[in-house]
Amino acid sequence: MPCRNAMITDVIFCRPNDTVKDVMAVMEENKIRHVPVIDENNVLIGMFGYSHLLKDLLPVSVKMEDGLQRLNFVIGASPGVAKRMRKIFPNPVSQHCFKDVVVVSPDTPTWEATRLIVKYGSPLPVLEENTGKFVGLISEQSLFSELLEVLEDVEKEEAEEQAKNN
């Protein structure tokens, strides 16, 4: 079973120049945590989500490779962090989205997609293999609903087989 059966194609997305504030409003309104950033040619620029925004709020000394391992000694930083967020709000979302995204193609088996989601988190963008165009998302929910449908079919077959044997 390839990913094309399990993916969501009716995806809420944003453009690279949309502001972080606007995109966050869209996420809030639609109760979603991640949005693909897609340009006019349907090419994926990156993924934007609350987790990426939170990461950008951390001090650079923590974010960087081999940086500080903890910040538990910093007390009362919330006003500073909130102000930092205020600075980020008017920026284009392309500045803050995660660009090194793990992607799958419509032909990737869902078994492999499941492995990738377990490893890298949900959702993963689905890109057309040759053109690299964005075609949809595959998420924990979409995988499960597809698996449930498959289970129904399996059970139906099992019931038929049992009826035949009887």
Added chain:
Amino acid sequence: MSTNHEFMVPEAILGVSPMIAACAVLLIVYFFIITEKIHQTIIAMLGAVAMIYLGLLNQELAVQGIDFNTIFLLIGMMVLVGIMQRSGFFQYVAIVSAKTVKANPRALLIVLSIITAVFSALLDNVTTVMLIVPITLLLTEQLKLNPYPFLFSQIFFSNVGGTATLIGDPPNILIGSAVGYGFMDFVYNVGPPALIISLFLFVFFDVLWGRKMETSMRARAHLMRYDAASALTDKPLLYKSLFVLLLVLLGFTVGHHHGFEPGTVALSGGALLMLLDTIGVKKDDVHKRVHQAFHEVEWDTIFFFIGLFIIVTGVEQSGFLAIIAHWIVEVTQGDLALTGMTIMWVSTIASAFINNIPFVATLIPVINSMAADFGGKDMLEPLWWSLSLGACLGGNGSIVGASANGMVASYAARAGQGISFLKFMALAFPLMLVTVVIGTIYAYFFYYQ
């Protein structure tokens, strides 16, 4: 030339004399270390096995050429520091110091420099900057200060602090091990110039940067709210580590008189701390912790040293280094002071641009073979201190001069504050020359007058 009764170096290797073959290997290895076209550990290992394949050494002689005192010292200290850093001690010290000076930026520049110097003297420089730079970046971000002056001064103090002790900087480890000098020999001989240079640098950095630094009272108040005690993540581990570190330092000073080499002491320290760290821990976790402790050892550095020791042994066996030594003595007309100053300044300039480890490893047998010219091994003492000062201080000359410099630069780049090669050198090179002039004056009055 026969090296031991079973092993004979052939009279010609690939049609050339063994000496030329050995030098060719050395030059090729140097070429790749300088140009960084091949990773330094890979080329050192290839050079080492080439010495064997070419017939300049056999494996037995190659192994004899490895200075296991240096290797054990490096491994022992790496294990010790690797475990110790889990305790959060280094962040704790930085935060306490920052709060002690009331988050005043001018004073912060000085205390962070002192911390860097002291830690570099007692630990490996690269480890020191890996611990101090991230917390520095956090503190400067909090105080809205440009981190450059802090990072620049930390590069300088990591190398100057390292100059002061046997274990502070690889050239000193190599010299101490080869000549048999103890921890206190270094403290007495290169400690004072390192201290004088540090005082000079404090004043210099304060005049250049410190006195002009400004920050808001608000930012300082934020930093004053930091809770240093929370940075200590594992207090029992901290006490164990400090206990073992003190034992090791004691072992370095006392052990020397009883014939125990630093390598033995450092390895015992590493093993003891692993033992203390795993007492009363579940068996599975013991495996993990011991594995992790050895994971902290920079095996690429260890094998770089091993490769170099073998290469230098090959070149030494060929007789080439003795020729260089006699040539230097001839040029300086057997004048000890002139030879010492030449060694100091040549190692300074060389160490500013190439890794000082291969340079010092090559120069040690050269100096050793001058013993006859100057009337015995004991007469060479001033030369060793000149080499130590030149090679350690020279590391400040450029961003590639010492591995710690490169580590600071790489952190700065990750933080979006990249340190450019030329911008750094424009100030660092002349400033480094001033520190070596101070070292030269010191050496002149104490050894050559």
